[in-house]
Amino acid sequence: MTENPTISIIGLGYVGLPLAIHLAKHYKVTGFDINQNRIDELAQGFDRTGEIETSDLRNSTLRLTSDTAELGGHNVHIVTVPTPVDNNNEPDLTPVRKASETVSTFLKKGDIVVYESTVYPGVTEDICGPILAQGAGLKCGQDFFLGYSPERINPGDKEHTVDNITKIVAGQTPEVAQILKNIYGTMNGDKIFLAKNIKTAEAAKVIENAQRDINIAFVNEIAVIFQKLGISVYDVLEAAGTKWNFLNFQPGLVGGHCIGVDPYYLAHCATASGHDPKVILSGRSTNEAMSKAVSNAIHNTILARNPNNHAPRTLVLGLTFKEDVPDLRNTKITDIIDDLKELGHHIDVHDSMADPLEAKEFFDIDLLPSLETDKPYDCVIGAVPHSGYKELTNTNIQQIIKPDGLIADMKGMWRDRSFDNGYGYWCL
Numbered sequence: 001m002t003e004n005p006t007i008s009i010i011g012l013g014y015v016g017l018p019l020a021i022h023l024a025k026h027y028k029v030t031g032f033d034i035n036q037n038r039i040d041e042l043a044q045g046f047d048r049t050g051e052i053e054t055s056d057l058r059n060s061t062l063r064l065t066s067d068t069a070e071l072g073g074h075n076v077h078i079v080t081v082p083t084p085v086d087n088n089n090e091p092d093l094t095p096v097r098k099a100s101e102t103v104s105t106f107l108k109k110g111d112i113v114v115y116e117s118t119v120y121p122g123v124t125e126d127i128c129g130p131i132l133a134q135g136a137g138l139k140c141g142q143d144f145f146l147g148y149s150p151e152r153i154n155p156g157d158k159e160h161t162v163d164n165i166t167k168i169v170a171g172q173t174p175e176v177a178q179i180l181k182n183i184y185g186t187m188n189g190d191k192i193f194l195a196k197n198i199k200t201a202e203a204a205k206v207i208e209n210a211q212r213d214i215n216i217a218f219v220n221e222i223a224v225i226f227q228k229l230g231i232s233v234y235d236v237l238e239a240a241g242t243k244w245n246f247l248n249f250q251p252g253l254v255g256g257h258c259i260g261v262d263p264y265y266l267a268h269c270a271t272a273s274g275h276d277p278k279v280i281l282s283g284r285s286t287n288e289a290m291s292k293a294v295s296n297a298i299h300n301t302i303l304a305r306n307p308n309n310h311a312p313r314t315l316v317l318g319l320t321f322k323e324d325v326p327d328l329r330n331t332k333i334t335d336i337i338d339d340l341k342e343l344g345h346h347i348d349v350h351d352s353m354a355d356p357l358e359a360k361e362f363f364d365i366d367l368l369p370s371l372e373t374d375k376p377y378d379c380v381i382g383a384v385p386h387s388g389y390k391e392l393t394n395t396n397i398q399q400i401i402k403p404d405g406l407i408a409d410m411k412g413m414w415r416d417r418s419f420d421n422g423y424g425y426w427c428l
Contacts, residue, residue: 005027005075005076005179005183006027006028006029006030006073006074006075006076007023007027007028007029007030007074007076007077007078007183008029008030008031008032008071008074008076008077008078009023009029009030009031009032009078009080010032010077010078010079010080010081010099010102010103011032011033011079011080011081011082011099012031012032012033012038012039012042012064012080013033013049013080013081013082014049014051014153014155014257014327015080015116015151015153016031016033016078016080016081016116017031017042017047017049017051017052018051018052018153018161018162019078019080019116019151019162020062021052021056021057021060021062022161022162022163022187022188023183023187024060024061024062025060025061025187026186026187027183027186028061028074029061029062029063030062030063030064030065030070030071030074031062031063031064031065032065032066032068032070032071033064033066034066035066036066039064039065039066042057042064043064045057045058048326048355049155049325049326049327050156050325050326050353051153051155068102068105068106069106071106072106072108074111075108075110075111075112076111076112076114076179076183077103077107077111077112077113077114078114078115078116078149079096079099079100079103079113079114079115079116079117079128080116080117080151081095081096081098081099081117082095082117082257082329083095083096083117083118083119083261083265084257084261084330085261085264085265089264089284090264090268091119091120091264091265091268093119093123093127095117096115096117096119096123096127096128097127097128097131099117100113100127100128100131100132100135101131101135103132103135104131104132104133104134104135104136105135105136107132107135107136107138107144108136108138108144109138109143109144110143110144111144111145112144112145112146112147112171112176112179112180113128113132113144113145113146113147114146114147114148114149114180115128115146115147115148115149116148116149116150116151117151118150118151118205118206118209118258118261118262118265119202119206119265120202120203120206120265120266120268120269121199121200121202121203121206121269122199122202122269123202124146124148124198124202125140125146125172125198125199128146129141129146132144132146140172141172141173145171145172145173145176146171146172146176146198147169147170147171147172147176147177147180147198148169148170148171148195148198148201148202149167149168149169149170149180149184149201150168150201150202150204150205151205152165152167152208155256155322155325155327156322156323156324156325156327162187162188163187163188163189164188164191165188165191166188166191166192166193167184167185167188167191167192167193168192168193168195168201168204168205169181169184169192169193169194169195169201170194170195170196170197170198170200170201171198172198177194181194205262206262206263206265206266206269207266208262209258209259209261209262209263210262210263210266210280210283212249212259213254213259213260213262213263213280213283213284213287214263214279214280214283215247215249216249216250216251216252216254216259216283216287217254217282217283217284217286217287218249218283219233219237219249219250219251220251220252220286220287220290220293221286222236222251223251223428224290224293227293227297227428232412232415232427232428233251233428234412234415234427234428237250250411251290251428252290252410252411253287253290253291253294253321253332253333253335253336253410254287254288254290254332255321255322255329255330255331255332255333256321256322256327256329256330256331257327257329257330260287260330260332261330263280263281263283263284264284266280267280267281267284290332291332291335291336291339292335292339294336294410294428295335295336295339295340295343296339296343297426298340298379298381298406298408298426299340299343299345301406301408301424301426302378302379302406302424305404305406305424306378306404309378310344311344311345311346312344312345312346312377312378312379313345313346313348313375313377313378313379314340314345314346314347314348314377314378314379314380314381315347315348315349315350315368315377315379315380315381315400315401316333316336316337316347316348316349316350316381316383317350317351317380317381317382317383317384317386317389318333318350318351318382318383318384318385318386318389319331319333319334319349319351319354319359319363319365319367319383319384320333320351320353320354320384320386321333322384323384323385323386323387323411324353324386324387325353326353326354326355328354328355328358328359328362328363333383333384334363334365336381336383337349337365345379348368348377349365349366349367349368350367350368350370350371351367351384351386352386352388352389353386354367356369371396371400373400376399376400376401376402376405377400377401377402377405378401378402378405378406379401379405379406379407379408380397380400380401380405380406380407380408381408381410382407382408382409382410382411382413382414383410383411384411385411385413389413390413390414394417394419394420397414397419398419398420398423401423403420403422403423404422404423404424405423405424406423406424406425406426407419407423407424407425407426408426408427409425409426409427410427410428412427412428415427
């Protein structure tokens, strides 16, 4: 089977690009993306995701293309496309299906196709394999082979990069698994866990994020409870965290492409097998309801301070799904914005990390170019704890808010400060 592998990476987003860059240090690698603008930007040394430095892009041997004709000479193909959910929170396998169709056009005997996309157990072998076989006119498991190595990318995390973490690897046969172990191990110092089979590897990935979702749901629920009791959940967590085995999860909106999505894949699989996934969906329901709980709490705090202020001017600081990344995928800050608008707020949004063009295209939001204003706001919401917002001084904050306005600190990034008399302060 495959010797001296040459590799194609299908999809150059948050997962595919770092993988391609690191594998290209050891192998001949071509990165493919259907978005020509993405290819052009990368060729110029610019990664809009912020995951790869310009110098690393320019010094890499990675070849970039949007032409599938340039992929036919490779013998290992790694698919790293997203796996979202639809409007009914059902798995949307369209990207992975289309990627499989694309690979089938240049697939040849002896090739290995590896999936890194998060799916429920069975998708690689039961859905992707047949698509590849039909398109290529080859037999899966005989003429070509499947592999699975789930991604573990954490956007913005410079420590747990793809070349530093343990990679799970599974192959359709023991020989394929060993080949993939060697390929990935070359990149990450042989930190490889060989899963028993592909379905086991798929299942391992999907429960990783479901577990985090459930733990965050618990913290979100107690945050709402403690709000009603007049206690800060951050103060409670700080105290409870002194116990050696307490799990340090923080409250907040669960957005992004993984934690807020993957549990639905597991729930779909469970339901299809005849099991009612109560815990998984309960966690999802709790986290999905958090935005309305937060927006109502902020609105009610404003009214309690000024019962006549039914149309407050509110500034939201942060739009991305997490701190210090430009990623707008599945951000839940938009839910806060929509909720507050329904309650009568006039909303402006600023984000020091997000791309203004993407904010406009995806959400029809015009991001403020700066925090300078001649008309102070009734309320300023610290929604995303970007470093730049954490570093704002009290003076910086108070210059953009009325003397009797409300500082709403969703993530507790200013909770250790004392603001001048007259300013209100709200925190979970």
